[in-house]
Amino acid sequence: MSTETQEAGSPALIDRFGRHVDYVRISVTDRCDFRCVYCMNEDMRFVPRARLLTLEEILFVARAFTELGVRRIRLTGGEPLVRRNITWLLKEIHDLPGLDELLLTTNGSQLARLSGKIHDAGVRRINISLDSLRPERFRRITRNGDLGKVLSGIEVARSAGFDRIKINTVILKHYNDDEIIDLLRYVIAHSMDISFIEEMPLGVIGDHDRAASYYSSDDIRRDIERHFPLQASSEKTGGPARYFRIPETETRVGFISPHSHNFCSTCNRVRLTTEGRLLLCLGQEHSVDLRHVVRSWPGDIDILKQAIIDAMDLKPEGHDFQLDSRPVILRHMNVTGG
Secondary structure, three states, X not given: OOOOOOOOOOOOOEOOOOOEOOEEEEEOOXXXXXXXXXXXXXXXXXXXXXXXXXXXXXXHHHHHHHHOOOOXXXXXXXXXXXXXXXXXXXXXXXXXXXXXXXXXXXXXOOHHHHHXXXXXXXXXXXXXXXXXXXXXXXXXXXXXXXXXXHHHHHHHHHOOOOOEEEEEEEOEOOOOHHHHXXXXXXXXXXXXEEEEEOOOOEOOOOOOOHHHHEXXXXXXXXXXXXXXXXXXXXXXXXXXXXXXXXXXXXXXXXXXXXXXXXXXXXXXXXXXXXXXXXXXXXXXXXXXXXXXXXXXXXXXXXXXXXXXXXXXXXXXXXXXXXXXXXXXXXXOHHHHOO
8 A cells, every 4th residue: 555545644654454553563683581382492593683673763663553553552671671762662662642551571580670770761561471370380481581580570560560461471372271270360459451362373383282381262261251250351452462351450451362262363563673673473474684774874764654555565365374284484572572
């Protein structure tokens, strides 16, 4: 869809299937202080720093997106809070005209020292990855994470004044499927939300058989309803989760189900990788090299915006996730951005 054919007042980013893209997830680094078994290999080779977008380049791309009608931006990683000067970038993106909401996904390891600065930068909702409440199991899943440090970071974040804090939990059979209710009780006690996520088959991980460890959202919901009633909710937060309410609590329970309940038909998102590739789908390799555009025409936001508009024609109808074979997508989640 070219700039010339776009009707006045209509959304700028419309794909071939009529979906309006108004949400961008930006991976600011592929580096992380954890090595979660579903996200990356234990011995990862990270992208050379020269190939990463600079913070100024990320801000420039974010500005182009907001000028094209994007209203929500989420910063992810890797672990975004290990990137130097990340709070500067948060503040600058937050102040972009037209942006309704700036969000952050983190593993929680840096929240004890940065929660206040993140809030001061304008972030009002954060997602925190937490897959177990048992220290040894947490270390097994993250390979080197300190559960106590993460839980302390969550407490600091809770006192920092965020509007909502949501826990993200990837449930794997024989890893943590017996903790669903414990995790739910934890978020209820702390007035937080939670999303249970089916594992996404990105990259060769070598730790487990994804088909054998698959635990569907339907299985999780069945387990929950043995202990708590779930009331369907029409609430949306911009992402793919389907939400339910637990009566007489402040907690919302979300299910992100790329396998059991495909959400592609309503996809409103694109992703920018650490290297500046604009991914049009999490589960496909259709992409545009925005780093090349930014560095070939420095400062020319019109050329960048046209490249983004043209990229909408590459957005596929849906993903090709498969659990029972070698992954179709060889890039890991830490490069893609959560």
